[in-house]
Amino acid sequence: MRLFSLLRPGLLLPALSFGLTLAGAVHAQTPASLLDTVQSRGSLQICTTGDYKPFTLAKDGSFEGIDIELAKSLAKALGVEAKFVQTKWADLLTDMGSGKCDVAMGGISVTLDRQKKVFFSTPYLVNGKAPIVRCADKDKFQTVAAIDKPETRVIVNPGGTNERFVRANFKQAKIEVFPDNVTIFDQILAGKADLMIAESIEVKVQEKAKPGLCAVNPDEPLQYGEMGYMLPRGDATFKAFVDQWLHLAKATGEFAKIYDQFVR
The missing domain is CATH 3.40.190.10 (Periplasmic binding protein-like II)
Known part of the structure; x- marks a missing residue:
């Protein structure tokens, strides 16, 4: 009887109201992910050096290479357009930190020094x-x-x-x-x-x-x-999407098909 009395509607309503308020506060404090920003913008900005064959090579005003084709695949998975931004190796971390690009792709080595400043996708190639x-x-x-x-x-x-x-x-x-x-x-x-x-x-x-x-x-x-894709630091939601896309690209054979196109 005592337990049943604690569950009276008069006691449940304040508790339910407090729970909803708390959940709303947590939701309001959750920062927007780049995943949402990219989809709202309609384009994925990809920094690439354009000087690292077979991953990225600037040619006749455009880019080609393994990671260029994979970048297009990632953009397609997001439902947006791929836009390439040329950078230099020495400027790569600065450009990522400034918001100039959403992701950097093009044969980028995963290092602990870089990991201090950015996130990396799951490694896609041992090198x-x-x-x-x-x-x-x-x-x-x-x-x-x-x-x-x-x-x-x-x-x-x-x-x-x-x-x-x-x-x-x-x-x-x-x-x-x-x-x-x-x-x-x-x-x-x-x-x-x-x-x-x-x-x-x-x-x-x-x-x-x-x-x-x-x-x-x-x-x-x-x-x-190891090589991976450079991502903004702290955005676990965006990283999770990129990692899942990469996993599926490998599992379905898309990655291997693109790789073989440039490395024979």
Whole structure:
């Protein structure tokens, strides 16, 4: 009888009213996700460097590559238009933080330093750092120790993980920063540099594209690495959507089809 008396309508109504008020307050305090903003805007703004074949390459006023096609797939899943914003490796984090882009795509390595400032999607590719050299020098540059000699000329593109790897591991080799990541490999062919360190998938592609250049042990890279899509920090809802889209793209074979289109 006592328990039943506690459930009298007169006592239930205040409790129900308080619960609804609390739920409304929690809902009001929940910040809007970029997911809602993108769908309301009708476009997904994608930052990409356009200089990293096979992931992103600026060509004739547009972009092509693995991550360009996947960016279009993500935009389609959101029901919006894909809009590409060209950036530089050195400006990538700044552009993400300024709201210039909703997502950054294009062969971006997941690092702990970057993770302090942004979110990353689930990694979509395991990769690593490997040298690319003139084929005649392939046996000469097999290890970090073999490369790190005063007479070795290492060329590197500025602002990304390639440069960070080079500066962290080579203390004696001559390091030259070259601003154009598209023509940088021609400097090796021309004898103006001995090698470049890049992602293993990239050196494989460049080996096929430029006769005379050889990738050095790309399947056993000098450093383990992963690639992911750079997302705004703190937006768990948007990250969850991107992760689920990526999972489905892989599960349905869409990812593999796009990948094979650019890496043969």
